[in-house]
Amino acid sequence: MRILMVSMPSLHFFRWTDQLKDSGHEVFWFDIKGAGEMASSIHWVHQNVDWKLKYDYPGRYLFKMKFSKLYRWLQQYNEKDTALAFEKYLQEVRPDAVHSFALYVSCTPIVEVMQRHKNIKWIYSSWGSDLFYFQDKANYLYDIKRVLNRVDCLFTDCKRDYEIAKQHGFLGQFLGVFPGGGGFDMQLMEKFKLPIEQRKIILIKGFQGRSGRAIPVLKAIISLKERLSHFNIVVFGTDLDAIDYINSSELIHWSNFKAIGKITYQEVLKLMGQALIYIGNSNSDGIPNTLLEALCMDVFPIQSNPGGATAEIIIGGVNGLLIENAENIIEIKQLVLEVISDISIIEKGVVYNSEIIRPTLEYQNIKDLVMKKYDLVDILLN
CATH class of the missing domain: 3.40.50.2000 (Glycogen Phosphorylase B;)
Structure with a gap:
């Protein structure tokens, strides 16, 4: 053909x-x-x-x-x-x-x-x-x-x-x-992975613009400053709207916060391999490729669920957490608190994704x- x-x-x-x-x-x-x-x-x-x-x-x-x-x-x-x-x-x-x-x-x-x-x-x-x-x-x-x-x-x-x-x-x-x-090339991904107990990064997708909703996530992060002091907060793919917000907020002075712009696919995988939690937030998307990369890289996802799409692959509380309202700062804050307060949620979710989800994405x-x-x-x- x-x-x-x-x-x-x-x-x-x-x-x-x-x-x-x-x-x-x-x-x-x-x-x-x-x-x-x-x-x-x-x-x-x-x-x-x-x-x-x-x-x-x-x-x-x-x-x-x-x-x-x-x-x-x-x-x-x-x-x-x-x-x-x-x-x-x-x-x-x-x-x-x-x-x-x-x-x-x-x-x-x-x-x-x-x-x-x-x-x-x-x-x-x-x-x-x-x-x-x-x-x-x-x-x-x-x-x-x-x-x-x-x-x-x-x-x-x-x-x-x-x-x-x-x-x-x-x-x-x-x-x-x-x-x-x-x-996804699982063999390539494997070489970037750190053991879960060595991971200290909370990784955030930095899109705002038309459909991305990084700013509500950043506002939730600010409200959890003390609880997140032992994590490194990394925002990647940060667009101009998100950068403007960061520069006008207290995040610019946090020693454990870093925002980076567009990076290569392998650089994304390297960050994923060091991340414990991934947060992606949008008011419109299908199944985000970055979410699938997080699942393959043993990162616990907190992901928006526009129109119920993400719920097709994430069971809330089992292998990730679902953001039902992308604009709701309090909801996002509570989800982050839930997962950082009980490391077993992350451990069980990673096992589930490794055994059930990852083979289907190979x-x-x-x-x-x-x-x-x-x-x-x-x-x-x-």
């Missing part, structure tokens, strides 16, 4: 796509952003990544930095139309199936093209807030319905989003629930299941 992937460049996309290496399928990638570079991690894939600009003039990057408003105005005349560029590549490749990752990034820009080529199977992988958050926005819901009415096959990262997809017109083949980036296990789903798409073509 010839498969044309449509996605922005991202670690999760690269990891998912690499599952298809040596599968017998011929794989192509249309970088929907169109201004990137060849991805070495999927070097075996035919890549169309640098199609966006009509003219890449000398000094363009310097001009963009110094005259950003003028640059954005000029770009409307210097950028090729995404749908036209995609359709041209579609006709070159002549794929049996198109696989789009994330609705607004990689489905909406090409939906008219796919409506003109209904003989080509269209697979859609929903990510994060694709359906749960945007279904409540009228303009976005229009696009959701247009895409779901055309899509033939669907992957999700949680059961919740399959139910939402059906509510908004999806009638195709559901291919199942899988981590957005595929399975790379080869997920890869084998995903390959069967692509084989099913191949059958549907005939």
